[in-house]
Amino acid sequence: MQKTEHQCSFFGQYGRCKDMAESGSQLCFWHDPDVDKTGDEVKARLEKRAETGQPMEGFILRRANLDNVNLVNHGGGKPYQLVNCDLSRASLCNGHFYRVDLSGSRLFKANLSNANLHRANLEGCNLLGVNLNNSLLDHVTWGDKLYQEQEAAANPENARALFEEAEESARNIRRHCENLGMMREAGHFYYRERVFHRLQMPKFSRQRVLSYLVDRISGYGESPLRVVLFSVALIVCCSFLYLFTGVQGGDTVIRFSQNQDLFQNLRYWLDCLYFSVVTFTTLGYGDLTPMGLSRIVAACEAFTGSFSLALFVVLFVKKMIR
Incomplete structure (x- = not known):
């Protein structure tokens, strides 16, 4: 009696798998976890399957020997999709994955040494323990979050x-x-x-x-820019503290008062902003001096300013010499 073939029962984000199920199973060769895929013929079968242009979703290729596999679409069409697959401990040495979509795949301790991953999509992949020695990683899409980072939010x-x-x-x-x-x-x-x-x-x-x-x-x-933004924020914040605690300018006390009009308070704030810049940079012209509680603010700002300026120089030079 002739056995009838039936379609694989795997269903993913791209719909139902169109491959035929293995004998005695509801799943095809690629989705059946019990099928041995460590043989040398698997690489050729995978390349032939990729040429069909159909998404390769959810393939179970644990410990598969896929050395020198070529999954580049030389026809110039849409890149091949090997998404949400299990490639744990698979050997992918010298593999060609230019522009290949590997998003969501499990690459736990996979061997990708000397592989071409130029412009490959690794978004959402489990990359724990993956071997990337001498791999080409230019313009790889890593995604906004690593796999474990996404899992931590859910668990x-x-x-x-x-x-x-x-x-x-x-x-x-x-x-x-x-x-x-x-x-x-x-x-x-x-x-x-x-x-x-x-x-x-x-x-x-x-x-x-x-x-x-x-x-x-x-x-x-x-991020040298963060140092700059922190410095600007500190200078502005301290300028308001000086405005309310007061600084001395000759015989004049520069301080906010409700009895003064808005224009005068604005002028005093600009003077305090100037004093804050001078204090932060430790220039100390001496035309304005702190008084009362503003002395404590000035001391803290001068110490933090000298540290911030040194930090910015170090980070800027670090970026430039890379």
């Missing part, structure tokens, strides 16, 4: 362990980007690495609060 009870994995993944990508001279991307992942490290700390702990302040002020040493 707050396991957030600490997930952020630890996210830190490890970010560190791994950062190191490979540094080896390739991709310093901008390396800096981005260094920043995310430090954020993930902070999120593992107990909430409201001293270490976490200090780490957060370093982030806000300098982006963990990756």
